[in-house]
Amino acid sequence: MTILRPIFYLALLAFIIAAPFIAPDFRTQLATLWIFIILSMTWDMTGGQMGYNSLGNILFYGAGMYIAAVVGISIAYNVGEYTNAAGGGIYKFTDTQYFLGMALGLIAAGVLCAGIAWVLGYLLFGLRGPYFAIGTLGAAIAAGELVSNWEWVGGGQGIALPVFPGDDYENAKLFFYYLFAVTGVVLFIFLRWFYTTRFAAAINAIRDDEEKAEAMGLHTLRYKLITWSIAAFFVGIAGGISGYQLIHFEPLETAFQTINLGIFMVVCVLLGGKGTLWGPIIGAILFHVVKEVTWNYLLGWQWVALGALIVITVVYFQDGLMGWLARVKPEWFGERVTEKPALAGEPAE
Amino acid sequence: MTKIIEVNGVSKSYGGVKANTDISIEVEKGGITGLIGPNGSGKTTLFNSIVGYHPIDSGSIKFEGQEISKKPVQDIARLGLLRTFQQTRIYGDMNCVENMLISMPHRKMTIREAFTTNTRADHDRAEHLLDFVGLYEKRFLRSGSLSFGQQKLLEFAMALMNEPTVLLLDEPTAGINPTLINGLIDRLKRANSEFGITLFIIEHNMRVIMNMADRIYCLAHGELLAAGSPTEIQGDQRVVDAYLGAH
Amino acid sequence: MDQIIGNIGLLFEFPIVNLKILLDGIMIGALFALAAYGLALVWGVMNVKNLAQGDFVIAGGYIAWTLDQNGIQPLLGIPAAFLVMWVIGWITYKLVIKRVIERDLFTSLLATFGLAIMFAQIMNLMFGSDTQSIQLDMPTLYFADGFIDVPMSKLVGVVTALSLAFAVILFMKRSRMGQAIRATAQDARAARVLGIDTDKVYSFTFSLNAAICGAAGAIIVMAWVIQPFYGITYSIRAFVIVTAAGLGNLPGVIAAGLGIGALEQYGSHIFGIGYQQAIAVLLLLLVLFIRLLQQRRKRQVLQ
Numbered sequence: 001m002t003i004l005r006p007i008f009y010l011a012l013l014a015f016i017i018a019a020p021f022i023a024p025d026f027r028t029q030l031a032t033l034w035i036f037i038i039l040s041m042t043w044d045m046t047g048g049q050m051g052y053n054s055l056g057n058i059l060f061y062g063a064g065m066y067i068a069a070v071v072g073i074s075i076a077y078n079v080g081e082y083t084n085a086a087g088g089g090i091y092k093f094t095d096t097q098y099f100l101g102m103a104l105g106l107i108a109a110g111v112l113c114a115g116i117a118w119v120l121g122y123l124l125f126g127l128r129g130p131y132f133a134i135g136t137l138g139a140a141i142a143a144g145e146l147v148s149n150w151e152w153v154g155g156g157q158g159i160a161l162p163v164f165p166g167d168d169y170e171n172a173k174l175f176f177y178y179l180f181a182v183t184g185v186v187l188f189i190f191l192r193w194f195y196t197t198r199f200a201a202a203i204n205a206i207r208d209d210e211e212k213a214e215a216m217g218l219h220t221l222r223y224k225l226i227t228w229s230i231a232a233f234f235v236g237i238a239g240g241i242s243g244y245q246l247i248h249f250e251p252l253e254t255a256f257q258t259i260n261l262g263i264f265m266v267v268c269v270l271l272g273g274k275g276t277l278w279g280p281i282i283g284a285i286l287f288h289v290v291k292e293v294t295w296n297y298l299l300g301w302q303w304v305a306l307g308a309l310i311v312i313t314v315v316y317f318q319d320g321l322m323g324w325l326a327r328v329k330p331e332w333f334g335e336r337v338t339e340k341p342a343l344a345g346e347p348a349e
Numbered sequence: 350m351t352k353i354i355e356v357n358g359v360s361k362s363y364g365g366v367k368a369n370t371d372i373s374i375e376v377e378k379g380g381i382t383g384l385i386g387p388n389g390s391g392k393t394t395l396f397n398s399i400v401g402y403h404p405i406d407s408g409s410i411k412f413e414g415q416e417i418s419k420k421p422v423q424d425i426a427r428l429g430l431l432r433t434f435q436q437t438r439i440y441g442d443m444n445c446v447e448n449m450l451i452s453m454p455h456r457k458m459t460i461r462e463a464f465t466t467n468t469r470a471d472h473d474r475a476e477h478l479l480d481f482v483g484l485y486e487k488r489f490l491r492s493g494s495l496s497f498g499q500q501k502l503l504e505f506a507m508a509l510m511n512e513p514t515v516l517l518l519d520e521p522t523a524g525i526n527p528t529l530i531n532g533l534i535d536r537l538k539r540a541n542s543e544f545g546i547t548l549f550i551i552e553h554n555m556r557v558i559m560n561m562a563d564r565i566y567c568l569a570h571g572e573l574l575a576a577g578s579p580t581e582i583q584g585d586q587r588v589v590d591a592y593l594g595a596h
Numbered sequence: 597m598d599q600i601i602g603n604i605g606l607l608f609e610f611p612i613v614n615l616k617i618l619l620d621g622i623m624i625g626a627l628f629a630l631a632a633y634g635l636a637l638v639w640g641v642m643n644v645k646n647l648a649q650g651d652f653v654i655a656g657g658y659i660a661w662t663l664d665q666n667g668i669q670p671l672l673g674i675p676a677a678f679l680v681m682w683v684i685g686w687i688t689y690k691l692v693i694k695r696v697i698e699r700d701l702f703t704s705l706l707a708t709f710g711l712a713i714m715f716a717q718i719m720n721l722m723f724g725s726d727t728q729s730i731q732l733d734m735p736t737l738y739f740a741d742g743f744i745d746v747p748m749s750k751l752v753g754v755v756t757a758l759s760l761a762f763a764v765i766l767f768m769k770r771s772r773m774g775q776a777i778r779a780t781a782q783d784a785r786a787a788r789v790l791g792i793d794t795d796k797v798y799s800f801t802f803s804l805n806a807a808i809c810g811a812a813g814a815i816i817v818m819a820w821v822i823q824p825f826y827g828i829t830y831s832i833r834a835f836v837i838v839t840a841a842g843l844g845n846l847p848g849v850i851a852a853g854l855g856i857g858a859l860e861q862y863g864s865h866i867f868g869i870g871y872q873q874a875i876a877v878l879l880l881l882l883v884l885f886i887r888l889l890q891q892r893r894k895r896q897v898l899q
């Protein structure tokens with residue numbers, strides 16, 4: 001087992017690096033898959049591990065998109081004038097401006113989204129269960145509506161970002177794939193460690209019985225804020241990258257897409273299995289593949305089918321793949337049943 | 350002897366029900382104090398008021414000289430004043446060891462320390478305390494599958510893991526097999542003497558409380574009926590009447 | 597900013613404008629209250645927080661609109677929408693809601709959110725994404741030198757909504773089913789012991805709710821406009837109203853409904869029509885926050 005694990009991870013890493021060359025026609029879809037994976041993993045941090053089911057995490061995706069774009073533009077031009085002349089084509093970016101702007105934009109997106117989560121969390125973490133879900137949904141919808149009325153960032157038209165330097169668009173596809181992949185891998189490595197810490201045990205305690213956790217003196221609010229902020233940090237970066245990848249985005253359907261991506265991430269996690277490390281990843285892959293494969297056969301009914309998929313998942317398959325596995329193969333999740341050797345000095349039982 | 354908890358003139362009502370009326374009690378630092386009274390006499394309500402579970406109507410509650418009646422539960426718990434619940438509360442989906450590790454005293458950690466993994470010593474301490482309450486063999490079982498009495502023991506161990514200054518125990522012997530009660534009394538006493546934890550215990554079992562407590566308060570109908578040493582309480586006709594009257 | 601201040605100034609310069617805004621708000625607010633009453637019913641009886649509430653409303657609107665397109669007298673659209681939505685509500689209950697009632701609240705919330713998406717997308721496919729309304733041959737009444745215009749269609753709509761609400765309330769008070777519903781809301785287990793078939797009560801309640809929403813939608817399409825994706829905002833409004841008023845508080849629901857209607861109208865007068873959706877949602881956050889502070893004073897949480 002101990003030897004197999006590094007081999008498995010190395011093989012996985014090699015596959016991640018090679019994937020866009022194995023399937024060169026699907027580079028954009030693979031990049032989108034990373035968005036699903038990142039959003040699902042971060043959703044599970046609060047939804048699965050902490051018991052706070054947010055329906056509004058998409059807010060950080062949209063906010064990240066806008067923040068990264070505005071910061072990226074502002075290092076070269078006046079944002080108000082730029083958005084005013086949407087797609088005028090008079091605004092040229094040098095390679096340095098483009099990449100520096102993007103880098104600063106992504107950092108700002110992550111940091112500011114973490115800050116937004118902190119502030120929003122102060123207001124919303126007093127809500128429990130369905131109220132939290134509805135409150136976060138409301139916040140995300142409100143954000144989209146407000147941004148679509150904000151002319152400085154392009155109002156309902158959204159923002160058109162500069163295109164990726166160079167003529168070969170395949171380069172751009174590869175670039176964004178790897179950018180997402182790096183973000184996703186970093187997130188995975190982070191979570192793998194994070195879920196072993198005392199902090200993670202504390203958020204599990206909040207999930208299982210928050211009142212008890214309070215009575216034991218846990219800093220519940222602080223821990224909730226930190227967890228959500230970390231999640232928002234990664235979502236913000238993913239949103240920022242998406243903005244540059246899409247080139248043009250608008251507030252309601254692309255950035256703050258509450259009823260699409262906003263709910264898909266929840267379904268991905270449910271499909272794969274809440275509160276596990278791998279569940280959200282597996283769920284995201286499953287969901288994305290099903291979506292892409294069936295998309296063209298459904299002739300306009302895709303969105304209806306997705307709604308139906310949500311309902312079916314929630315009603316019939318809520319334990320997810322990992323939950324199902326844990327039921328049929330409990331020994332794979334064996335830590336619960338194995339006896340550890342008795343402590344030195346303790347009488348053997 | 351210093352007073353670690355001072356409750357002064359505390360009243361609390363639920364709508365029309367006066368659960369506590371003008372209660373004044375004191376808990377001595379380092380001792381074992383008992384709280385008795387018939388069912389519904391307001392004992393749990395008083396505990397809830399002390400730990401900040403609900404706002405009180407009037408009166409003052411001090412912990413180590415500091416007014417705490419306006420503070421929320423977590424702030425009070427973080428001062429080292431902990432309670433267990435009458436209807437035990439444990440994390441039922443986790444095993445006993447996990448329950449113990451989750452009860453690590455986070456108030457004594459910095460955020461950096463919270464972002465580390467539990468050490469071997471933490472695991473050892475968890476298992477040692479489980480052994481202390483007699484749950485060592487069950488330590489890898491799902492805690493939700495334990496019996497009510499075992500869950501009470503686990504909750505007690507979890508509280509010890511948290512290294513409190515004062516521990517309020519709400520009926521620790523309820524649901525415990527009578528043959529094991531002597532062992533539990535012994536452990537409670539050791540928690541007090543060896544770990545130096547001040548205990549404040551609600552108890553229905555007279556034999557248990559008379560055996561342990563230095564001082565006992567008796568509530569009836571939400572009012573303080575009597576206070577004194579175990580022998581004084583035992584000899585108090587009002588206490589006997591209150592208990593008989595309740596049946 | 598100047599425009600906002602100008603809009604506020606207008607309210608003081610011409611106080612009559614206030615009256616117009618209030619009237620408009622109260623009229624649409626009556627319909628919000630109707631949908632909210634349905635939500636409170638489902639919420640109170642079976643503890644399902646239905647996020648498809650607004651989509652039931654919009655669906656009812658499209659049913660009436662379709663009939664009108666086929667030359668049927670528009671007012672007949674109201675009972676038609678009531679009946680068709682009853683059936684749709686019943687089917688929805690049997691297929692989905694029945695299976696999530698006993699589960700945790702997030703499950704039912706998410707399931708109904710999925711339903712909401714499905715309904716909205718189906719309507720989008722069937723009717724297109726343009727806004728639609730029914731033109732009634734009714735005059736518009738003018739008051740105060742023409743400053744206030746009240747289309748008869750809105751008045752008829754509000755009166756119909758009120759009569760429907762009155763009928764439902766009477767039904768809940770008088771009929772055997774109404775009593776069974778109230779008993780189940782009090783304590784489902786006790787109701788079962790008393791021989792009440794709670795499954796039947798649940799399916800009836802949910803169907804009734806869908807029907808009420810459908811009728812509300814049929815009224816809305818006569819005097820206002822509908823669009824496939826407007827549903828979520830109606831759901832949110834219903835949530836705001838129920839959260840603000842509390843369950844089983846009928847006068848509260850009506851007052852909150854009218855209040856929300858008026859606040860929204862004021863909001864869109866001051867900030868511009870583009871902010872209407874935003875205001876509806878911000879009101880949700882505001883109400884949640886106020887309730888949260890109230891609970892915090894009792895050291896409790898909103899759950």
Ligand SMILES: Nc1ncnc2c1ncn2[C@@H]1O[C@H](COP(=O)(O)OP(=O)(O)OP(=O)(O)O)[C@@H](O)[C@H]1O
Pocket residue numbers: 363366367368386387388389390391392393394395435
């Ligand atoms: N949350 C509550 N809401 C309303 N009334 C309550 C509440 N909690 C307790 N009461 C009432 O307050 C009174 C005191 O209750 P409390 O639980 O403090 O009694 P107790 O002494 O702990 O009883 P027991 O020995 O049975 O545990 C009782 O009359 C009870 O009905």
Ligand SMILES: [Mg+2]
Pocket residue numbers: 392393394435
């Ligand atoms: Mg009690």
